[in-house]
Every structure is written in structure tokens, then in C-alpha cells.
Amino acid sequence: MRRTKKFALMVALCLVSMLMVTTAWGQNSIRIGVIGPMQFSQGQGHWNGALMAAEELNARGGVQVDNRTMRIDLVQADSNEFISLEDAAKAMNRLIARDKVDFVIGGFRTEAVLAMQDVAMDAKKIFVGVGAAHPELCNRVARDYDRYKYFFRSAPFSSAYLVKTVFIQLRTVGSLLRQTLGVGRIKVAIVAEQAMWADPMVAAAENYIPRMGMEVVGVWRPSPRATDVSAELAAIQRADAHMVFTIFSAPVGVALARQAGEMKLPAAIVGINVEAQKEEFWEATNGAADYLMTMSTYARGMAFNELTRDFVDGYYKRFGETPSFTADTYSAIKHLLAPAVAATGGLDAEKIITYLEETVHLIPSGKIAFLKDEQGRHLHDLAWGPGGQTGIAVQWQNGRQVPVWPHFKWMSPQWEFSAEPPETPHEMSYEGIQPYVIAPWVIAAHKQ
Structure with missing residues (x-):
């Protein structure tokens, strides 16, 4: 009996010790x-x-x-x-x-x-x-x-700022296309996944793209998990769009890039494509993602700080x-x-x-x-803007993500985003930003 009580006491002490150790570990x-x-x-x-x-x-x-x-x-x-x-x-x-x-x-x-x-x-x-x-x-x-x-x-940062940022990127590429192609009015197709976060961005794009001197030729809303967007791309080509403005966070971004690249869609693709921010995107698109640009957060070879x-x-x-x-x-x-x-x-x-x-x-x-x-x-x-969070834009060039945006210039009384680099680097400059490249088939299809 005494041995049984002694054993029970030892077990109890062990359990208490284990509990104390667990509690200490948790703290x-x-x-x-x-x-x-x-x-x-x-x-x-x-x-x-x-x-x-x-x-x-x-x-x-x-x-x-x-x-x-x-x-x-x-x-x-x-x-x-x-x-x-x-x-x-x-x-x-x-x-x-x-x-x-x-x-x-x-x-x-x-x-x-x-x-x-x-x-x-x-x-x-x-x-x-x-x-x-x-x-x-x-x-x-x-x-x-x-x-x-x-x-x-x-x-x-908030989609209110996301859309402002991608509008600046859209305007930057649109200005470059206008200068290079010699066209008077850039036509833009909006392609956004069916998701709540994208809804206000689509509405804003329809409102503000015309204010930037460009024309909206249509809005397409594929499923976030769509694997075939050939019908949408064919309609975009028939609309003679110079640019495709994407709003994607889901796998549909792979399908659009792959199929657009395979058909050499004569339109510059810019916007948000979360899948395109990943290294494996190139392989996922079978190497068809060249010249696609997406808003992003990081890229090798550039630095915020x-x-x-x-x-x-x-x-x-x-x-x-x-x-x-x-x-x-x-x-x-x-x-x-x-x-x-x-x-x-x-x-x-x-x-x-x-x-x-x-x-x-x-x-x-x-x-x-x-x-x-x-x-x-x-x-x-x-907080968004120069000195806070801005993000970057990367373009796929020869199988690599190349950072191509932003530059900053001092426009009194504040820093402004610019398509042109400053004459000399300054405290707002990001290291490693490179030039944007227009796909040759876009130039061939639209240059006047």
C-alpha cells in the first residue's frame, strides 16, 4: 500500500513538473x-x-x-x-x-x-x-x-492606392506607346477576375482611363480559376486594343499570359497579375510571358532601402x-x-x-x-506614396523579371512619379530600375 501511495505521489509530482515546464515554455x-x-x-x-x-x-x-x-x-x-x-x-x-x-x-x-x-x-x-x-x-x-x-x-496597400498606382503605370506605358506608335488615342481593354476586391478597381478604371486621354474598348471578367480565356483575347484583338489592363490575383493570370503570348496578342499587357510576380510564372506560361508588366513588390537587382x-x-x-x-x-x-x-x-x-x-x-x-x-x-x-509604400512594376524580359518603375522627380511642393529618370540619383531614387520594352509585334501591328 505504501509503495502504491509513494508511486502515485511520484506520478503526481512528475505531472506537476511537466505542467510547470509546459507553462514556462508557453510564456x-x-x-x-x-x-x-x-x-x-x-x-x-x-x-x-x-x-x-x-x-x-x-x-x-x-x-x-x-x-x-x-x-x-x-x-x-x-x-x-x-x-x-x-x-x-x-x-x-x-x-x-x-x-x-x-x-x-x-x-x-x-x-x-x-x-x-x-x-x-x-x-x-x-x-x-x-x-x-x-x-x-x-x-x-x-x-x-x-x-x-x-x-x-x-x-x-489599399486597393484605392493600388488602382492609383497602376493607373500611373498604365499612363506611363500608354504615353510611351503613343510616342512610339504615333497613334492619337490609345485603346485599352480591361480584364479583371470576378472578385470583390477587383470591383471598385474596374469601376475606377472605366471612369479614369478616358480622363487620361485613352479609350476603354471593353471590360471582361473571367473566373479567378479560369484556364481558358481565348474567347476574351479574341474579342480584345477584334477591338483593336493597344493595351490590356489586368486586375488579377488568382491563377487566371497564368492562362491569360500564356494564351496572349502564344497568339502574340498585339497589345501591351500591364496592371496587376499576382501570379506574374512569381519566378515560376515563366515556366507556367511555357515561356510565353515576355513583355508582360505587372505591379509587384520585389525584384532581384533593385532596392528600396x-x-x-x-x-x-x-x-x-x-x-x-x-x-x-x-x-x-x-x-x-x-x-x-x-x-x-x-x-x-x-x-x-x-x-x-x-x-x-x-x-x-x-x-x-x-x-x-x-x-x-x-x-x-x-x-x-x-501610408502610400514617395517616402512610404509605392510598390514597383516589373516586366518579363527574356525570361527575367526586370524592374521598370518608378522614377521620382521633385515637382514643387512634393515628389511626383515620373516616366523619366532624374538627372542624378537622389534620396528618393530606387536602385536598379531599368527601361520598359515594347513587344516588337505590338510595334509591327500598330506603328503608323
Whole structure:
């Protein structure tokens, strides 16, 4: 009997010891949920960026918080958001309820992120969005701060600024085409996937392209997962378009590039094509992507600041590709959350929110400062423009992504985007921006 009681006591002590170790371990780690469409390149970017940040921080012992260090522990969640909004919400709930994460980063498709956002807000869990661009995600913060203050957007900047940026890129290429081809009015076809985030951009494009002195010849809205857009391309060719303005975040971007390249569509393709931001895009299009231009975040050979090259080169060495904007989970962890935890002394969400709101953050893609709206209400959205977040444009040239935009010139009283490089480099210059090249079959078809 005594031996039995002694054994039971030893077991109990062991269990208590294990519980104490587990509790201590939990207090000395930062658990971050990484959520995204993991079966697609966008979700893989989420995971790769987060993994790289965690490895770098843990290699130096973790995040220094007062007199202790806290390691980064990642938990992956496949949102399946291209297929099911319900799956996305459930994946977010599992991260919070089952996996007990301290923060969540990621998300891609706006419709899904809106659902995931509500789950995170119910739990008062800080959720850093890395992928969805719709203004509503941050407008919610301004309208109902107490509920939505736990949400921040770290990439990309709002679609309101995305469309402004791609309009500038469209105007730049359109001006070059007008000069080179000798045509009076550039004709533009708008091709956008059927998705909520693209809707306001299509409306804006229809409104503003004519104001830029160009003509809209039609709008086409294929499925995000379409594998054949030959009918749309044939209609665009019949419309005699000089340019195709794309608004793509999903796999349809591969189909359009491949088929347009194979038929040598006599139109310059510019806009947003998330798939075209990936190294494997060239192979996915069977080498048919030459001369396509897309808004992007990173490219080898260019730098926004002193952090860019180390990140881009390190990512390429680690994963064999240039990081897309969903890989900015790297910055969300290394340059936002980790410094916030260190500066505030722990995982108190209220303190971290205040820190993020009040601090300007240097990251590999520029600087992050979180905006307020015109009424002075916090938006937790990204400041855009020279000196903040601008993005770049890359053009596929001979199988390589070449950065071709932007240049900046001082136009009193502020910096302006320019198609022409400055006479001499200045503090706003980005290293490595190269000239845009017009496809020879576009020149052959339209030069007058």
C-alpha cells in the first residue's frame, strides 16, 4: 500500500513538473498563426516569409523581452479560401481556439479575410492582414474602433492606392506607346477576375482611363480559376486594343499570359497579375510571358532601402524565387510584431496596438506608417506614396523579371512619379530600375 501511495505521489509530482515546464515554455514563446491558401502560391508565400522571419529571429535566441527571450513558434492554417469562405472562417477559429496562437498573420481573398477578421475580432486577437487590399477591411477599424482595432494591414496597400498606382503605370506605358506608335488615342481593354476586391478597381478604371486621354474598348471578367480565356483575347484583338489592363490575383493570370503570348496578342499587357510576380510564372506560361508588366513588390537587382537586398537575396537563396507581396509575412513578424512585443514588454494586445499605431516601421519594401482617416480616426491602413509604400512594376524580359518603375522627380511642393529618370540619383531614387520594352509585334501591328 505504501509503495502504491509513494508511486502515485511520484506520478503526481512528475505531472506537476511537466505542467510547470509546459507553462514556462508557453510564456517564453510567441505563437503566430499563419493563415492563407496553402495549396496555392499565395499561401506558400505567406508561409515562406513567416518561416524565414522565425528562423532569423530564433537563430539569435528569439525576441528579447525585458530579461528573457521569447522564441517564435509558427502554426500553419490552410484557409482554402479560394474554394470556401466557411473553411476560411473555421481555419481562423481553430488557430485561436485550438492552437492558442498569440497573433495571426496572412489572409488573401477579401471575402474570406472579412470573415476571418470577424472571428479574430470576436476573440480580441491581433490579426495582421498580408494579402487582401479592399478598403472595407480598414474602414471597419475607423467605424467601430473598439471592435476592429485588433486588425492591421501590412501588405499590400489599399486597393484605392493600388488602382492609383497602376493607373500611373498604365499612363506611363500608354504615353510611351503613343510616342512610339504615333497613334492619337490609345485603346485599352480591361480584364479583371470576378472578385470583390477587383470591383471598385474596374469601376475606377472605366471612369479614369478616358480622363487620361485613352479609350476603354471593353471590360471582361473571367473566373479567378479560369484556364481558358481565348474567347476574351479574341474579342480584345477584334477591338483593336493597344493595351490590356489586368486586375488579377488568382491563377487566371497564368492562362491569360500564356494564351496572349502564344497568339502574340498585339497589345501591351500591364496592371496587376499576382501570379506574374512569381519566378515560376515563366515556366507556367511555357515561356510565353515576355513583355508582360505587372505591379509587384520585389525584384532581384533593385532596392528600396538597406533592408531590401538582404531579404530578397536571402529569400531567393532559401526558396528559389523572388518573394511576392504575400511573403511580407516576413516583415509582419520581424519588423512589426517582434519589435512591438520587445518594446511593450510582452503580449498585451492593447499596448501592442498603441505601439504599432504610433511607430514608423522600416521594412524591406519601404516604410510603414498607419493612417488615420479625414476625421482623425485610426484606419490601421498603410501610408502610400514617395517616402512610404509605392510598390514597383516589373516586366518579363527574356525570361527575367526586370524592374521598370518608378522614377521620382521633385515637382514643387512634393515628389511626383515620373516616366523619366532624374538627372542624378537622389534620396528618393530606387536602385536598379531599368527601361520598359515594347513587344516588337505590338510595334509591327500598330506603328503608323
